[in-house]
Amino acid sequence: MAAVVAHGDLDGLASAAVVSAVLRKKRGAHPRLLIAQPYALHRTLLKLASEPPELVVLTDVGVDEAVWPSVRKSVEELTAKGARILWVDHHAQTARVSLELAELGVSLLYTGSGCASTIAREVFAPLTDDPSFFAKLARLGEIADNVAGGDRELTLLADRLAAALSAPSSKDEFKVRLVKMWVEEKKLVDDEVAVKAEEFEKALARKLAEIEQRVVFEGEVGVVIDARGMRLEGLAGHIASRLAREKGKVVAIAFSPNEREVVVTCRVPPHIDFDAASELSSLALKLGGGGGGLARAAAIRVPSSAGDELLKKLGELLARRK
Ligand SMILES: [Mn+2]
Structure with a gap:
């Protein structure tokens, strides 16, 4: 069994989907997907400890220095139970603990110039059953993370997906389903994405109006x-x-x-x-x-x-x- 632990934004999910597509092709089964936030990564990793996967791939989840000691412990617990860990990331804090990661037996794939989706596009998309679809999906993650540009169609797609993921009603289940749709149906958006993107734009407009009153310093x-x-x-x-x-x-x-x-x-x-x-x-x-x-x-x-x-x-x- 394999698991992917992804950050819940477009970069995290797109890179997770590309990695999942490779694992599905190699192992015949869709890996388990968990969504994680850096400040709670230790808790997400512990969810895997009861039934430890052979392989855990983290995508776009950066190290948060405040919880690093706890994350370290969770990593140790997983590896003690036989899990191998590959960490795919572009946050400098993660690179800063790369020696410790090596000591823990964790492999790190890091870029300082792109994002997690850049690594996914360059390294993993060619290994999937549909390299051009997964390269396009990874490009959307790069556009959302502002590390690459795109034509009008791609930019609109990236904006729409990023908006849908940020809608107040977008929970982890929606994100997990979206990744599954990308991997299994090779379809980038559906009706729920459109509805959630609209919900996001409305909520954002409301909050922007409210927050104008809260400026405490402007230079x-x-x-x-x-x-x-x-x-x-x-x-x-x-x-x-x-x-x-x-x-x-x-x-x-x-x-x-x-x-x-x-x-x-x-x-x-x-x-x-x-x-x-x-x-x-x-x-x-x-x-x-x-x-x-x-x-x-x-x-x-x-x-x-x-x-x-x-x-x-x-x-x-x-x-x-x-
Ligand atoms: Mn990212």
């Missing part, structure tokens, strides 16, 4: 928004991306996913030189939290009690930039 290069207490329905990253594009500034949005933590998600528009992952994660570490991501798309979390301090520090950090 030449950056905006800080305090959305603690507001329900963002999983749209925080999308709101930040849309605002970063519209305002042409770095956008940082703080929100409270639960009572214990404050999360800040940050997006950087193309013309601004600001490494969100490293700037924000060093702030978070000082305040007892963690996180990271990419230079232009990062998220950190700190204990709720440090929320006010974090917002203040973010404003100061962005005010210093010209």
Whole structure:
């Protein structure tokens, strides 16, 4: 038995589908698919421990430094039970633990210039039963992660799929079904994708109107928004991306996913030189939290009690930039 553990965005799912297609061709069965978030990866891996697969492939799930010790333990538990692990990723934090991964017996396929779907397209699509379909699917993941461009048709498809995946009603079951449809029917979109994409656009428009009132700092290069207490329905990253594009500034949005933590998600528009992952994660570490991501798309979390301090520090950090 094999399992794929994927991040739930288009890059994660597209790369998972390509890997799944290869495993299905080689082993005759569709691998089990689990959707994971970096901050809870240890818990997702533990779900596999009761019936450990021979092979586990992770796609697009980055290492979150705050939970790395727990992830390490889950990895050790799985490998002790005979599982082999291949980690396909493009997040710098994962590469930073590559020596530890090697010691744990985990293989790492990493790129710093593309995304997980880039690796899927270059390495795995040629090994599937339909290389051109899976190369196209992987290209959609690359477009969604902003590492490649595409013609009008591909860009529209990528936007629509990314929107559907981000709809408030898009749960893991929908994502798992979508990957199955790609692998088994070689079909990219269906009616449910269209309905969910529309739901997403409506929800996003509503939240954008609401969040305009929550700006706590706005300077030449950056905006800080305090959305603690507001329900963002999983749209925080999308709101930040849309605002970063519209305002042409770095956008940082703080929100409270639960009572214990404050999360800040940050997006950087193309013309601004600001490494969100490293700037924000060093702030978070000082305040007892963690996180990271990419230079232009990062998220950190700190204990709720440090929320006010974090917002203040973010404003100061962005005010210093010209
Ligand atoms: Mn990605």
